[in-house]
Amino acid sequence: VSGGHETVAREILASARRLLDRASTETSGLWPRAAVLLQRQALEVALKTYWSFKAPGVEECSTRAQFLCLGTYLREPSAEPLARRAHQAWAALSRAAHFHPYELPPTREELAAWSEVVMEVVEATERGWR
Amino acid sequence: VTRRAKSVVEVRQSTDPVSSLLDDARAVALTDNLPQDVASRVVPGFCRAAVEAACMESVRRRRLAKGKTHDEVEGLLESNAKLYPLIALALFDDESRTNDVMVRLKKMGSFDSRGRPLAQDGQWAIDAFTVCKMGPHERHEGELGSLIDNSKRLAQAIQGLA
Numbered sequence: 001v002s003g004g005h006e007t008v009a010r011e012i013l014a015s016a017r018r019l020l021d022r023a024s025t026e027t028s029g030l031w032p033r034a035a036v037l038l039q040r041q042a043l044e045v046a047l048k049t050y051w052s053f054k055a056p057g058v059e060e061c062s063t064r065a066q067f068l069c070l071g072t073y074l075r076e077p078s079a080e081p082l083a084r085r086a087h088q089a090w091a092a093l094s095r096a097a098h099f100h101p102y103e104l105p106p107t108r109e110e111l112a113a114w115s116e117v118v119m120e121v122v123e124a125t126e127r128g129w130r
Numbered sequence: 131v132t133r134r135a136k137s138v139v140e141v142r143q144s145t146d147p148v149s150s151l152l153d154d155a156r157a158v159a160l161t162d163n164l165p166q167d168v169a170s171r172v173v174p175g176f177c178r179a180a181v182e183a184a185c186m187e188s189v190r191r192r193r194l195a196k197g198k199t200h201d202e203v204e205g206l207l208e209s210n211a212k213l214y215p216l217i218a219l220a221l222f223d224d225e226s227r228t229n230d231v232m233v234r235l236k237k238m239g240s241f242d243s244r245g246r247p248l249a250q251d252g253q254w255a256i257d258a259f260t261v262c263k264m265g266p267h268e269r270h271e272g273e274l275g276s277l278i279d280n281s282k283r284l285a286q287a288i289q290g291l292a
Contacts, residue, residue, distance in 0.1 A: 012171065015164075023138070026164075027157075030176075031132070034176075037171065038171060040266075040267070041171055097179070098211055099147065101186060105132055108134050
């Protein structure tokens with residue numbers, strides 16, 4: 001948790017969102033990769049923070065295992081579908097973070113959709129530990 | 131080519147992917163528009179992508195010269211996308227030799243600006259590789275300029291492999 005009112009995961013995600021929403025010559029062309037990296041970190045920080053409160057040690061497991069556990073641990077009706085979508089978003093972000101010579105970077109719309117999933121995970125996990 | 135909202139397209143002239151990614155890393159580190167925390171979280175990911183691009187270039191050049199088809203080479207790269215097997219392919223032409231990567235990096239010499247060897251201590255290469263491996267998942271606490279410099283040297287050393 002950061003020193004201010006926002007959690008670290010929310011701050012990272014807000015930084016990613018600013019890259020999507022504000023065009024700037026300084027970030028021209030590089031903002032998709034930067035946003036991908038920030039969104040994935042926001043998701044991973046949210047998971048890590050959640051496990052440190054709810055089940056210390058789970059954060060050491062594979063990310064796939066963490067998403068499977070998340071569906072069970074989050075005691076909410078929509079937990080399992082959310083965990084599945086979050087895993088899909090994480091996999092897509094991870095693929096986009098690597099270098100692919102023949103692929104275009106993700107579009108703003110793809111990034112915005114992943115951002116929404118990450119925000120849902122941040123909110124659900126924070127409800128779990130706050 | 132990148133596409134913003136309402137189909138606004140941004141086009142940039144680029145040289146080769148390794149240089150472009152390292153230029154991006156430096157731009158992120160230097161821009162006043164981004165908080166330092168953001169730069170520290172993002173720069174390692176650009177450095178890793180640059181090292182990945184260098185590995186792919188080296189593997190592609192070597193395998194194609196041996197008569198492999200583009201399909202075979204791209205398939206090989208796709209199935210070894212993670213950094214350890216990818217750099218093992220680049221260094222040894224063998225994706226299974228991941229345990230030898232650090233030993234080989236340690237033997238990488240230091241070079242001056244004209245590529246002439248200065249010493250035989252590749253700790254800089256190990257440091258760069260280690261940050262490229264784990265750095266994209268967290269904030270880099272070290273100095274970004276030296277990370278970019280060392281990643282560039284590592285990428286260039288890999289590009290120069292026969």
